[in-house]
Amino acid sequence: MDISAVDLARIQFAFTISFHIIFPSFTIGLASFLMVLEGLWLTTKREVYLRLFHYWLKIFAVAFGMGVVSGIVMSYQFGTNWAVFADKTGPILGPLMGYEVLSAFFLEAGFLGIMLFGLNRVGPRLHFTATAMVALGTALSGFWILSANSWMQTPAGYTINEAGQFAPENWLEIVFNPSFPFRFVHMMLAAYLTTAFVVGAVGAYHLLKDRTNDAARVMFSMAMWMAAIVTPVQIFAGDMHGLNTLEHQPAKIAAMEGHFEGGNGAPLILFGIPDMEKAETDYKVEIPLLGSIILTHSLDGRVPGLKDFPREDWPDAAILFFSFRVMVGLGFLMLGMGLWSLWLRYRGTLYETPLLHRAAMVMGPSGFIAVLAGWITTEVGRQPYTVYGLLRTSDSISPVDAPAVATSLVIFIIVYFIVFGIGTGYMLAAMSRSPETGSGPTPGEPARAAGVTPAPAFTDPHPSNTTE
Numbered sequence: 001m002d003i004s005a006v007d008l009a010r011i012q013f014a015f016t017i018s019f020h021i022i023f024p025s026f027t028i029g030l031a032s033f034l035m036v037l038e039g040l041w042l043t044t045k046r047e048v049y050l051r052l053f054h055y056w057l058k059i060f061a062v063a064f065g066m067g068v069v070s071g072i073v074m075s076y077q078f079g080t081n082w083a084v085f086a087d088k089t090g091p092i093l094g095p096l097m098g099y100e101v102l103s104a105f106f107l108e109a110g111f112l113g114i115m116l117f118g119l120n121r122v123g124p125r126l127h128f129t130a131t132a133m134v135a136l137g138t139a140l141s142g143f144w145i146l147s148a149n150s151w152m153q154t155p156a157g158y159t160i161n162e163a164g165q166f167a168p169e170n171w172l173e174i175v176f177n178p179s180f181p182f183r184f185v186h187m188m189l190a191a192y193l194t195t196a197f198v199v200g201a202v203g204a205y206h207l208l209k210d211r212t213n214d215a216a217r218v219m220f221s222m223a224m225w226m227a228a229i230v231t232p233v234q235i236f237a238g239d240m241h242g243l244n245t246l247e248h249q250p251a252k253i254a255a256m257e258g259h260f261e262g263g264n265g266a267p268l269i270l271f272g273i274p275d276m277e278k279a280e281t282d283y284k285v286e287i288p289l290l291g292s293i294i295l296t297h298s299l300d301g302r303v304p305g306l307k308d309f310p311r312e313d314w315p316d317a318a319i320l321f322f323s324f325r326v327m328v329g330l331g332f333l334m335l336g337m338g339l340w341s342l343w344l345r346y347r348g349t350l351y352e353t354p355l356l357h358r359a360a361m362v363m364g365p366s367g368f369i370a371v372l373a374g375w376i377t378t379e380v381g382r383q384p385y386t387v388y389g390l391l392r393t394s395d396s397i398s399p400v401d402a403p404a405v406a407t408s409l410v411i412f413i414i415v416y417f418i419v420f421g422i423g424t425g426y427m428l429a430a431m432s433r434s435p436e437t438g439s440g441p442t443p444g445e446p447a448r449a450a451g452v453t454p455a456p457a458f459t460d461p462h463p464s465n466t467t468e
Helices: 005-045 047-080 082-116 124-155 171-177 180-209 213-248 250-257 290-296 315-349 354-362 366-382 401-433
Strands: 156-162 166-170 266-274 280-287 386-389
Touching: 005 047, 005 124, 005 366, 005 401, 047 082, 047 156, 047 290, 047 401, 082 124, 082 166, 082 171, 082 401, 124 171, 124 366, 124 401, 166 171, 180 213, 180 315, 180 366, 213 250, 213 290, 213 315, 213 401, 250 266, 250 290, 250 315, 250 366, 266 290, 266 315, 266 386, 280 315, 315 354, 315 366
Parallel strands: none
Antiparallel strands: 156 166, 266 280
């Protein structure tokens, strides 16, 4: 196959970032979940919260480690495959990545050891502080990474220096560029929902085996609360993000919606097959006027088409059209799960409905799929640019040969599937074990050598009457 070095480098980066993004999207939410669990244990003294904390802590440690490793490998590609991009954007993206290391990674690394091993050494309250700092660190990491990515989508606050580099002119405009607030909120909510549906799936799995499993009830209940409350907020945030994208990246919106011809009163194309060569969407199933209503909040609002832009600036509509619909479709399935759980909770049958539990298990990986679909939409929609409208992808690559990139790509694929396959297998095995057994040290057991006694354990005399 005659594939250029640019395409191979793009495939390699897409492969590594796809592996990487699933771990932060899980650990960001899981760190906050652990903080909530430990806070609830300190507040209520219920043993079940501490058991769940230890249960998920092991899984968090593995996911966090795989996220760090995959992120480091990914970053090296800036120097090997994208040296021109790294040189031209270095004065802006370099400091942003440095801020992420200094303010986020150091915070996570500094408190992670205490979080993993320090409960019986530093005391429960100081340990809770460490857990909160790790959760804050994961959020700060997302803040800086998304700021950098958003700047590539909607560059601001820069000037071009004599060397042809993007140089900072206003750091506030760079960090808080036009798309960043929307992208950050959308991604953080996606991380929380991703974690919620994993936790919900694990809880549902153990409820199917034993409906009286108190820890499984707590997991499932908390996950369904998150689905019911956060999913509507996420859909609203996604709509706001879409309006922002329409303002700053209209060609991306045209490709996402499958519109080659722009116009007023545009329909919403539910299904079709975009044909880039013919510049039209075949087999369209559409709802009249709804596209304008959603995108412009007006019946006769104008929706752009790809033909409004030079053909060499078109992103790939065939990819964007379907990746966007996968993300949106999963979002509405999550909303359906949340509403269903609210109805069953109202009827008092949340833990006695196997059909809901099986559906929750099926939806377990839905957050990861939605995040991947969303990132495909974001990144493919920025093409053919690395810095939108300013630096083309074809002008960003290092002087490398296609065979060299192809060789490293094959090595990456083999190593990633072995290493991360083992790690993922371990996490799935840990999730399959009941949280009622073997999930951590006996709650309330003091560390005699350190002279520290954790908060006293509390065992609910009526474990089936959970109200979470």
